[in-house]
Amino acid sequence: xxxxxxxxxxxxxxxxxxxxxxxxxxxxxxxxxxxxxxxxxxxxxxxxxxxxxxxxxxxxxxxxxxxxxxxxxxxxxxxxxxxxxxxxxxxxxxxxxxxxxxxxxxxxxxxxxxxxxxxxxxxxxxxxxxxxxxxxxxxxxxxxxxxxxxxxxxxxxxxxxxxxxxxxxxxxxxxxxxxxxxxxxxxxxxxxxxxxxxxxxxxxxxxxxxxxxxxxxxxxxxxxxxxxxxxxxxxxxxxxxxxxxxxxxxxxxxxxxxxxxxxxxxxxxxxxxxxxxxxxxxxxxxxxxxxxxxxxxxxxxxxxxxxxxxxxxxxxxxxxxxxxxxxxxxxxxxxxxxxxxxxxxxxxxxxxxxxxxxxxxxxxxxxxxxxxxxxxxxxxxxxxxxxxx
Ligand SMILES: [Zn+2]
Numbered sequence: 105x106x107x108x109x110x111x112x113x114x115x116x117x118x119x120x121x122x123x124x125x126x127x128x129x130x131x132x133x134x135x136x137x138x139x140x141x142x143x144x145x146x147x148x149x150x151x152x153x154x155x156x157x158x159x160x161x162x163x164x165x166x167x168x169x170x171x172x173x174x175x176x177x178x179x180x181x182x183x184x185x186x187x188x189x190x191x192x193x194x195x196x197x198x199x200x201x202x203x204x205x206x207x208x209x210x211x212x213x214x215x216x217x218x219x220x221x222x223x224x225x226x227x228x229x230x231x232x233x234x235x236x237x238x239x240x241x242x243x244x245x246x247x248x249x250x251x252x253x254x255x256x257x258x259x260x261x262x263x264x265x266x267x268x269x270x271x272x273x274x275x276x277x278x279x280x281x282x283x284x285x286x287x288x289x290x291x292x293x294x295x296x297x298x299x300x301x302x303x304x305x306x307x308x309x310x311x312x313x314x315x316x317x318x319x320x321x322x323x324x325x326x327x328x329x330x331x332x333x334x335x336x337x338x339x340x341x342x343x344x345x346x347x348x349x350x351x352x353x354x355x356x357x358x359x360x361x362x363x364x365x366x367x368x369x370x371x372x373x374x375x376x377x378x379x380x381x382x383x384x385x386x387x388x389x390x391x392x393x394x395x396x397x398x399x400x401x402x403x404x405x406x407x408x409x410x411x412x413x414x415x416x417x418x419x420x421x422x423x424x425x426x427x428x429x430x431x432x433x434x435x436x437x438x439x440x441x442x443x444x445x446x447x448x449x450x451x452x453x454x455x456x457x458x459x460x461x462x463x464x465x466x467x468x469x470x471x472x473x474x475x476x477x478x479x480x481x482x483x484x485x486x487x488x489x490x491x492x493x
Pocket of ligand 1 (some may be wrong): 373
């Protein structure tokens with residue numbers, strides 16, 4: 105049976121708890137980001153034990169450890185004590201006052217709204233998205249590509265929803281070129297359909313879901329029989345900001361729902377496809393079991409897959425505490441990652457939203473929106489997806 109292993113929430117989740125990032129004057133609050141060397145573990149562990157008795161009060165004043173210049177790549181375990189006193193997550197219990205996204209992700213029933221496409225005539229919002237997959241006709245010629253197709257690359261199939269053929273011609277190739285650019289180091293390409301698929305979408309804020317998931321999966325299988333799909337990316341012609349990824353059993357049938365309009369929709373699509381290649385967010389603010397098997401969030405170095413360890417030892421990126429999560433390792437387990445949440449650093453998987461423009465500038469400067477470890481993870485996942493076909 106297919107089941108959703110996890111939601112990936114979108115990069116605008118930072119907006120849910122803006123006070124954690126900026127205060128009312130716009131001044132940035134302490135982020136609690138800590139970099140440390142392996143030498144300092146004993147010291148940190150001792151510090152942590154001292155504060156562990158009253159973590160809650162420390163949430164307001166995160167302990168910031170000294171930042172050593174060099175991170176030594178000794179592959180020893182990170183401390184499994186409450187080192188990362190971080191105000192962002194920590195697996196909060198769901199209460200009446202929890203934000204709506206946290207409620208949804210914890211399984212609390214929350215009313216959904218239909219995603220509609222606003223049209224000028226008539227002067228009202230019209231739901232033009234319908235679940236009509238049984239009568240939907242799509243042929244191999246509807247699958248287009250901006251580049252010569254490569255057998256050694258995974259396919260993230262872009263499937264428009266709510267676009268006219270003319271709108272697809274105007275919008276989707278631009279999105280594909282943006283994705284090609286952002287993913288130039290990854291063995292992935294982005295074929296797309298030149299017709300919209302008749303699926304309806306609901307949402308709770310930026311969390312999007314198909315009204316009838318079985319129909320969406322039926323469509324993915326139908327197209328997969330004509331042309332291989334490793335990841336499905338449904339781009340919806342709506343200004344409503346949407347960004348959600350679902351993983352099926354063992355990562356199969358993974359699909360993303362994103363909006364196609366808006367100043368950060370292309371960036372959000374890059375972000376969500378990163379989830380499709382098993383990148384995690386550098387943040388979590390909800391009670392959700394975290395189950396991506398080869399993720400970049402980890403409680404200790406030993407828990408990383410071998411190829412991530414190898415990429416880490418080669419690149420030696422700074423290790424950053426992200427806060428605690430609910431996971432198979434337990435509740436409120438401190439979790440680390442290889443990139444930080446700092447707004448100055450443009451990593452597409454961090455919490456704060458980047459605009460399409462910012463991403464374009466970064467790419468034009470020859471910089472990357474993924475770090476080398478993330479690139480290694482995604483290329484490994486691409487290999488696994490190709491092998492699993
Ligand atoms: Zn995300």
